[in-house]
Amino acid sequence: MSGERGVDGLSLEEKVGQLLHVGIGNGYGETDAGWPAEETGEVIRDLQPGAVRIYGSHRAGPYAMAEYANRLQEWAAGVDHAIPLLLSADCEYGTVDVVGHGTRAYPSLMGRTVTGDPGLAREVSAAIARDARSMGLSMTHRPVADVHTNPDNPVIGVRSPGTDPATVSRYATAALEGIHDAGALGVAKHFPGHGDTELDSHHDLPHVTDDRERIEEVHLPPFEALIEAGVDCIMTSHVLVDAIDPDRPATLSEPVLSGLLRAELGFEGVVVTDAMMMDAVAENYGVGEAAVRAVAAGADLVLTGYVPHEDLRETRDVLLEAVETGDLPESRIDRSVERILALKERVADGRQVDPIEALEVTGSEAHRSLAREAYERSVTLLTDDGLPIREDDTVLLTGVRGVGALKPHFDRAFGPVVTCSLAPDGTRTGDSKPATVPTADALPTVRDLAAGVDRAVVTTYNREGVPDFQRRMVEAVAGEAPTTVVSLGLPNEFPGLPEVGYLATYLQDRLGLPDPVPDAAGRAIVGVLREPPAVRESLPIGE
Incomplete structure (x- = not known):
């Protein structure tokens, strides 16, 4: 200096x-x-x-x-x-x-x-x-x-x-x-x-x-x-x-x-x-x-x-x-x-x-190439039930985060895509803000929407204990259509969910960062849904 x-x-x-x-x-x-x-x-x-x-x-x-x-x-x-x-x-x-x-x-x-x-x-x-x-x-x-x-x-x-x-x-x-x-x-x-x-x-x-x-x-x-x-x-x-x-x-x-x-x-x-x-x-x-x-x-x-x-x-x-x-x-x-x-x-x-x-x-x-590679390699498939999603499938995309950011990627990859965001993108679901936390009133809607599609994808997010609403949301959708969960936070909810496809992204923290879902991450998620890789036997943390 x-x-x-x-x-x-x-x-x-x-x-x-x-x-x-x-x-x-x-x-x-x-x-x-x-x-x-x-x-x-x-x-x-x-x-x-x-x-x-x-x-x-x-x-x-x-x-x-x-x-x-x-x-x-x-x-x-x-x-x-x-x-x-x-x-x-x-x-x-x-x-x-x-x-x-x-x-x-x-x-x-x-x-x-x-x-x-x-x-x-x-x-x-x-x-x-x-x-x-x-x-x-x-x-x-x-x-x-x-x-x-x-x-x-x-x-x-x-x-x-x-x-x-x-x-x-x-x-x-x-x-x-x-x-x-x-x-x-x-x-x-x-x-x-x-x-x-x-x-x-x-x-x-x-x-x-x-x-x-x-x-x-x-x-x-x-x-x-x-x-x-x-x-x-x-x-x-x-x-x-x-x-x-x-x-x-x-x-x-x-x-x-x-x-x-x-x-x-x-x-x-x-x-x-x-x-x-x-x-x-x-x-x-x-x-x-x-x-x-x-x-x-x-x-x-x-x-x-x-x-x-x-x-x-x-x-x-x-x-x-x-x-x-x-x-x-x-x-x-x-x-x-x-x-x-x-x-x-x-x-x-x-x-x-x-x-x-x-x-x-x-x-x-x-840097663009490195980000794409890193996201592609970080996505973890734990179960492949309901996969792959074919390009002519009608798809329901719903969940508590990321629906708006993921929709353009789904529109390019699949047939008609029906979206239903259960909380506005960017809200801190789980931060005890009642005005932005979805309620059980949404469950009949997503159940009806799921009944009219070939496949359903549900985004989940949690940062600690698994929110009960999200579990019930997955159960409602899975009862009507082959369903894959895309976990955007900690994959803690996996053991408590019904038998559905499950994709862990480790994407977002307590503040929802990065928000919205980055394009490189969206492409990686869609790529797994279309061409599922080998299933991991357990969460790959602690190896």
């Missing part, structure tokens, strides 16, 4: 600023058109944060997103120390979670695992990182390293590579290697493991009740493997781990961060908090108090989430006050800043990006 100062040349205010990972998007810090608002420029000039996390799917394409990132970096270049920002986003499925068009989705981590090919998983991860870097995003908050051991887990699901530590270690490491292949920074999450919880830390404070032995045998190995592989950052979880610290969530726990992660596992990189706006922390601690507790515990970058700018200033001011009063030693701040600056040195070439290059990278045929 030529011309910029190291930690010794920074004032206390500038050092504290480097610890802030502020959020922008979803109505915060942006204009109505989705462009960084001038008030965000004021925050960058005033607080001088070390990083900015971009939230929300923007209507802009890759060219505009590159200009968006350049604008943020221009503001950072205008402050006294001129240290570039780390710009980040999740990108678990690709840059589709921040860019509304012109880029593409890739299979979930679990979808990549079921291909049985860590090399392909690495290629996909590298392609996502290249897309992100071309638009100025040097840090992606992935890979997820949680072992999905609890079938009722409402937040991890298909975001995890799998259900056993060996599988998760192998595929999370492949993902990290791909990130590094593209010259980007990876953030493993959610330490020390969010895979065995029954609550979503966005809304509640989950407990991990496993004993220390099980934590060490099941949940820590993926993080140990990633540390061995040189992971850049590790994100904390807002989870109470009773066997280590029953009083404080991991994000605020010195025994978890300084003790377990630093001293025992030997991690020397940057510790990033999960978003402090999440209810698990926000509902139990004040904004500033939580930041001080996290840094005192061992965190380096405090991810605020998308919050009002006054909350950002309060976070900075309370951190400053804690140092000035001696509650937080300045030497502790210095250690974090040294790590953050060292991280920035590795991506210092990314201050400004070329919007034309962003178009070329994200629109490349190589």
Whole structure:
């Protein structure tokens, strides 16, 4: 970072600023058109944060997103120390979670695992990182390293590579290697493991009740493997781990961060908090108090989430006050800043990006081809009852998600297609929003429609327990026509369904990402329905 100062040349205010990972998007810090608002420029000039996390799917394409990132970096270049920002986003499925068009989705981590090919998983991860870097995003908050051991887990699901530590270690490491292949920074999450919880830390404070032995045998190995592989950052979880610290969530726990992660596992990189706006922390601690507790515990970058700018200033001011009063030693701040600056040195070439290059990278045929291959190999056929569907068959396409996105693919592949979407595409079915959850009133309709077709396809989605309505919906349709279920989320409902065809896609998480169903995924689904591959004997997770 030529011309910029190291930690010794920074004032206390500038050092504290480097610890802030502020959020922008979803109505915060942006204009109505989705462009960084001038008030965000004021925050960058005033607080001088070390990083900015971009939230929300923007209507802009890759060219505009590159200009968006350049604008943020221009503001950072205008402050006294001129240290570039780390710009980040999740990108678990690709840059589709921040860019509304012109880029593409890739299979979930679990979808990549079921291909049985860590090399392909690495290629996909590298392609996502290249897309992100071309638009100025040097840090992606992935890979997820949680072992999905609890079938009722409402937040991890298909975001995890799998259900056993060996599988998760192998595929999370492949993902990290791909990130590094593209010259980007990876953030493993959610330490020390969010895979065995029954609550979503966005809304509640989950407990991990496993004993220390099980934590060490099941949940820590993926993080140990990633540390061995040189992971850049590790994100904390807002989870109470009773066997280590029953009083404080991991994000605020010195025994978890300084003790377990630093001293025992030997991690020397940057510790990033999960978003402090999440209810698990926000509902139990004040904004500033939580930041001080996290840094005192061992965190380096405090991810605020998308919050009002006054909350950002309060976070900075309370951190400053804690140092000035001696509650937080300045030497502790210095250690974090040294790590953050060292991280920035590795991506210092990314201050400004070329919007034309962003178009070329994200629109490349190589990336399109890779996405198609990855989706084709990730779809898993567990039973082929009612298949194949012939091109002249009349088909009912119904279900709780994806009907509208799948219809054009069905129209091209089959005879007359009757569609009946039982919840508007994009709704978060299962999120306890009665206005968008289908009711039993729809069952007679889909039963009548099924009676008039040759074949039926029903989309299902669940992220934890199997919704009773969906089971009854499948039973109603299957009673009238040969039926195939296309599972868009976790395939947990499979054992409880009648004898129907069953296709697992591992496509969507708790937010319905990627939404709508990507074209590459739609083509892969139709391809299996027309030409069924060999049936798998069991769910291919944990192999």
